[in-house]
Amino acid sequence: MPRVYLSPPHVTGREAELVADAIASNWIAPLGPHVDAFEAELAHVAGVPYAVALSSGTAALHLALVVLGIGGGDEVACSGFTFAASANAITYSGATPFFVDATEGTWTLDPDLLDRAITSRQDAGASVRAVVAVDLYGQCCDYDALVEVCARHDVVLVQDAAESLGATYRGEPAGGQGALAAFSFNGNKIITTSGGGMLVSPEREWVEHARKLSTQAREPVAHYEHVEIGFNYRMSNLLAALGRAQLESLPERVATRRRTRDRYMELLGDVPGISFMPEAPYGTTNAWLTCVVIDPAAFGADREEVRLALEAEDIEARPLWKPMHLQPIFAANHAFGGDVSARLFERGLCVPSGSSLSDEDQDRVVETILRARR
Ligand SMILES: Cc1ncc(COP(=O)(O)O)c(C=O)c1O
Numbered sequence: 001m002p003r004v005y006l007s008p009p010h011v012t013g014r015e016a017e018l019v020a021d022a023i024a025s026n027w028i029a030p031l032g033p034h035v036d037a038f039e040a041e042l043a044h045v046a047g048v049p050y051a052v053a054l055s056s057g058t059a060a061l062h063l064a065l066v067v068l069g070i071g072g073g074d075e076v077a078c079s080g081f082t083f084a085a086s087a088n089a090i091t092y093s094g095a096t097p098f099f100v101d102a103t104e105g106t107w108t109l110d111p112d113l114l115d116r117a118i119t120s121r122q123d124a125g126a127s128v129r130a131v132v133a134v135d136l137y138g139q140c141c142d143y144d145a146l147v148e149v150c151a152r153h154d155v156v157l158v159q160d161a162a163e164s165l166g167a168t169y170r171g172e173p174a175g176g177q178g179a180l181a182a183f184s185f186n187g188n189k190i191i192t193t194s195g196g197g198m199l200v201s202p203e204r205e206w207v208e209h210a211r212k213l214s215t216q217a218r219e220p221v222a223h224y225e226h227v228e229i230g231f232n233y234r235m236s237n238l239l240a241a242l243g244r245a246q247l248e249s250l251p252e253r254v255a256t257r258r259r260t261r262d263r264y265m266e267l268l269g270d271v272p273g274i275s276f277m278p279e280a281p282y283g284t285t286n287a288w289l290t291c292v293v294i295d296p297a298a299f300g301a302d303r304e305e306v307r308l309a310l311e312a313e314d315i316e317a318r319p320l321w322k323p324m325h326l327q328p329i330f331a332a333n334h335a336f337g338g339d340v341s342a343r344l345f346e347r348g349l350c351v352p353s354g355s356s357l358s359d360e361d362q363d364r365v366v367e368t369i370l371r372a373r374r
Contacts, residue, residue, distance in 0.1 A: 004315040004365065007188040007289060010356040012249045018241040032237030038244045039198070042183070045250060046165070046175030048200040050207035053235035053243075054214055057162040057184025057197035061089035061132065063210040063233065064158045064180040064199055068130060070095050075126045077118055079109045079134035079141075079160070080324045081341035086134050086160045087324050095129065099324045101337030102136070106280040107291075107344065109133045110337065111145035117336035118153045130156045135164030135174055136321075137350075138190070138257075138288035139280055143169055143177035158182070162197070165190050166254040166286040174286075175200050185239075190253050190288055190355070191246035193239040254286045256355040260362065261287040264351065267366045268292070273299025274369075277348075289350040291320060292369075296347075300373035303349050309372035310351075315365055320348035 022034055035053050043051040054060050070076065072094035078087050080099035090097040100117045103110045114131065121128050131150055133141045141159075150157040159178025167174040175181040180203070185196035201207050212218070217230025235243075261276070268274050277291040296302035301309070303319060310317045322345050325335035352365055 001314065004352045004357070004361045005354060006316045006318055006350060006352055007354045008356065009187050009192045009194070010253070010354060012252070012355075013245055014248065015242055015245040018245045019238060022238050022241040027237045030234060030236040032240075034237045034240040034244055035235060038235075038240040038247070041244060041247055042198050043200055045173060045247065046161075046181070046183070046200050047173045048176045048181065049202055050204050051198050051200040052207050052211045052214060053240055054197045054199060054233045055235055056195055056233075057160075057182050057186065058085040058089050059214070059231070059233040060182035060184075060197040060199040061086065061158070061160060062092045063213055063231070064182060064206075065090065065093035065095065065130065066213060067180075067206045067209045068156055068158075070129045073127060074129045075121055076129060077114060077121075077131040077155070078324065079132065079136070080335060080338060081107060081136060081321060081344065082134040082160065082324065083162075083321050084324070084327065085162070086132050087330060090132060096333065097132075097324070097330070098334035099330065099336065099338070101323075101340050104340055105278055106139060106142060107136050107277055108139060108141040108280070109146065110340075111142055111149050113337050114146065115149045115152070118149070118155065120336070121334065122153065128153065128155055130158050132158045132160055133178065134160040134162075135167065137277060137291055138164050138167050138286035139277070140164055140167055140169040140174050140177065140283045142280065142282060144282075147177070156180075162186075163189070163288045164286060166250050167284060169283040176202070179203065180206060185243055185246075190257065190286055191243065191250060193235065193243040193246070196235050196239050196243060253355045257287040257353055258285070260353055260357055261290045263359070263362060264290050264292070264366070268369065271299070271370070273297070288353065290353045292349050292351055293344065293347050294349060303347050306369055306372045307349055310365065310368050313364065313368045315352060315368060317352070318350045320344050320350060
């Protein structure tokens with residue numbers, strides 16, 4: 001039986017047609033009409049007027065901070081429960097991240113704790129400039145509360161929407177809640193360009209500045225003139241063609257992932273010791289990855305025993321993100337709270353959730369989980 005992957009790429013429609021079109025038109029070096037169209041289409045889906053297509057979500061986060069003028073000597077608050085890229089991008093800018101834990105109810109950034117954390121850093125004399133709030137596993141943060149905290153402290157809210165394309169917050173698409181937002185089209189995401197990202201914002205100037213910086217910050221003259229440091233971060237026309245085709249089926253992809261999550265809940269929801277990532281009342285998750293929390297005493301096996309049982313059946317599962325305050329590289333950074341994400345890391349497992357997962361394969365996953373009990 002073929003291996004069951006956690007979240008593999010899923011080709012559903014016109015991918016080959018649009019990539020072939022890019023090749024046939026010779027727009028393969030590097031920009032072209034598919035890049036412009038992908039930006040417009042993604043901006044529309046995210047409900048945000050301006051977008052620039054980039055080589056990765058990490059590049060989008062990095063440029064968000066650069067266009068805000070954040071650099072050495074500054075501090076940026078960051079969701080502690082996240083993938084390292086959120087924090088790495090802060091360090092690329094020269095700023096120092098400090099970490100704030102999640103709430104039990106949403107697994108996303110805790111607004112009250114964020115408030116106290118920023119106050120604490122500001123009282124210590126730190127120049128806190130921004131917050132990187134991460135929409136975890138496809139669930140938006142509680143933005144009404146975060147916007148208020150950021151306004152009170154005069155810091156900019158950057159939305160790490162790498163995992164939340166197609167989710168909603170209070171009826172609005174994910175991506176419009178931050179002053180700037182970063183999407184990822186990495187191979188494991190809900191849509192992929194094999195690797196890529198997008199920076200979106202209602203502020204035209206920030207997006208245009210990021211666009212300039214992403215192609216080595218050339219000045220608009222015939223020769224190569226530079227007045228600021230640039231980056232090689234632009235998305236190619238070939239990959240934008242792939243992204244456009246993937247984006248066409250976003251609603252179906254979200255529906256399929258949510259159905260997969262619901263089916264796991266039906267099949268495992270009553271099993272003692274098993275619970276799921278809660279869905280916050282203020283929005284809808286895209287259910288990018290279904291996350292299971294295992295209480296070893298009640299279930300009869302711990303998270304690692306379950307993961308190894310799945311691996312023995314050639315089924316890929318992954319522990320939840322290891323929080324940043326437990327990462328050796330960030331051991332010296334300030335952290336506020338951390339118990340919520342530490343406990344979730346210890347007990348949580350992401351199970352196969354791709355939009356191409358069959359019911360049969362999902363049944364195999366469920367049976368293997370149940371058989372892992374001692
Ligand atoms: C929360 C989060 N932030 C940032 C990124 C970085 O995106 P990319 O891999 O496109 O650089 C990812 C995913 O990879 C992510 O999950």
